[in-house]
Amino acid sequence: MISSLPIIDISPFLNPSSSPEARQNTASAINSACMHYGFFYLTGHGIPTSKLDQIVDLARQFFFSPLEEKNKIKRHDAGGPEGGDGARGYQGMGENITLGRRDVQEAVDLYREWDHSSASTSSPSTSRTHKTLQGPNLWPISPPELKNVYLEYINQLQGVGAALVRAMGVSLNLDVPSPGADANTEDQEIFVRNTDRSFWVMRMIGYPPLSTPLKDGEDPTEFSCGEHSDYGCVTLLLADPTPGALQVLAKDNKTWISADPIPGAFVVNIGDMIERWTNGLWKSTRHRVIHRGNNYRVSVPFFYEPNFDAMVKPLGKLVQRTGGQAVHEGNTYGEHLMGKVFNNFYSEVLGEDCGKLVD
Numbered sequence: 001m002i003s004s005l006p007i008i009d010i011s012p013f014l015n016p017s018s019s020p021e022a023r024q025n026t027a028s029a030i031n032s033a034c035m036h037y038g039f040f041y042l043t044g045h046g047i048p049t050s051k052l053d054q055i056v057d058l059a060r061q062f063f064f065s066p067l068e069e070k071n072k073i074k075r076h077d078a079g080g081p082e083g084g085d086g087a088r089g090y091q092g093m094g095e096n097i098t099l100g101r102r103d104v105q106e107a108v109d110l111y112r113e114w115d116h117s118s119a120s121t122s123s124p125s126t127s128r129t130h131k132t133l134q135g136p137n138l139w140p141i142s143p144p145e146l147k148n149v150y151l152e153y154i155n156q157l158q159g160v161g162a163a164l165v166r167a168m169g170v171s172l173n174l175d176v177p178s179p180g181a182d183a184n185t186e187d188q189e190i191f192v193r194n195t196d197r198s199f200w201v202m203r204m205i206g207y208p209p210l211s212t213p214l215k216d217g218e219d220p221t222e223f224s225c226g227e228h229s230d231y232g233c234v235t236l237l238l239a240d241p242t243p244g245a246l247q248v249l250a251k252d253n254k255t256w257i258s259a260d261p262i263p264g265a266f267v268v269n270i271g272d273m274i275e276r277w278t279n280g281l282w283k284s285t286r287h288r289v290i291h292r293g294n295n296y297r298v299s300v301p302f303f304y305e306p307n308f309d310a311m312v313k314p315l316g317k318l319v320q321r322t323g324g325q326a327v328h329e330g331n332t333y334g335e336h337l338m339g340k341v342f343n344n345f346y347s348e349v350l351g352e353d354c355g356k357l358v359d
């Protein structure tokens with residue numbers, strides 16, 4: 001199936017000598033994609049395809065290593081003697097739950113390292129127990145080059161994320177920035193300032209093919225990743241070439257569009273924080289993964305998120321533009337994220353949806 005998602009070239013927002021027209025074209029394309037799909041392909045990001053292939057390859061090598069090796073970096077509950085923080089590390093096959101069902105996937109989650117210098121939230125770095133999200137990243141030991149290659153990639157992605165949210169500010173027709181603006185100033189740079197210490201998440205996911213046969217005309221009952229929207233700002237998804245796996249819900253709320261990979265391009269989608277900032281003008285689109293091929297699929301989404309302490313509330317201009325009623329009173333991204341983490345802990349008990357800390 002040919003995907004109908006738009007393709008957007010972000011290079012005018014990465015190249016300082018680009019023309020205002022080129023920037024405006026990109027900004028308009030983003031507005032249209034976010035209004036109609038909430039998803040698009042991103043090109044012109046400057047990260048070589050060979051690097052992208054290497055990222056997927058290294059993740060695959062990790063997932064193909066013995067379980068004993070993978071369990072060396074197993075995610076453990078926060079506050080426990082194993083030294084886990086409830087969020088970072090390896091999540092075994094079937095441990096991730098979305099909409100009360102076990103997803104057929106295994107994964108590794110890496111987050112921005114916790115800033116222990118801030119007095120209110122510090123936990124001594126020498127301590128063996130950690131509060132939620134405050135432990136160190138648990139990096140795969142093998143393949144040995146994975147960590148450094150990923151660290152460089154994460155750096156590059158933060159630049160792409162910043163360019164993308166800058167383009168979004170322009171695309172929403174916010175005010176031109178003026179000197180003296182701060183984190184709460186609602187101008188074109190508001191998303192840039194509130195992601196300049198992005199509490200990003202890098203997730204490597206491995207999907208064996210689903211085994212239950214799909215009956216004609218019936219809804220699927222087994223998922224590689226159940227239906228959800230992403231809870232943060234923008235997601236830059238890199239995936240191996242497997243077709244038909246990632247499906248995006250169209251605005252009619254019933255048609256599923258295949259978001260098949262295009263070599264060298266990211267599949268980008270907006271998350272719940274952008275939906276809130278725009279007061280629902282741009283919706284975070286629901287999506288799911290159903291992988292029925294014969295191969296082991298690998299994807300590596302990078303979630304470019306707001307700063308942990310960023311206040312995320314509907315922008316005044318957008319409230320006006322969408323009928324005058326704010327959809328949310330606002331809270332910090334950290335509060336929102338912690339809600340997701342705790343939801344994940346208790347999801348099996350409560351039977352609630354949660355995903356990988358997704359809703």
Ligand SMILES: O=C(O)CCC(=O)C(=O)O
Pocket residue numbers: 203205225230237239245246287288289299300301356358
């Ligand atoms: O693997 C994919 O294609 C998408 C995964 C996803 O949607 C997620 O982890 O939030």
Ligand SMILES: [Fe+2]
Pocket residue numbers: 228229230287
């Ligand atoms: Fe997602």
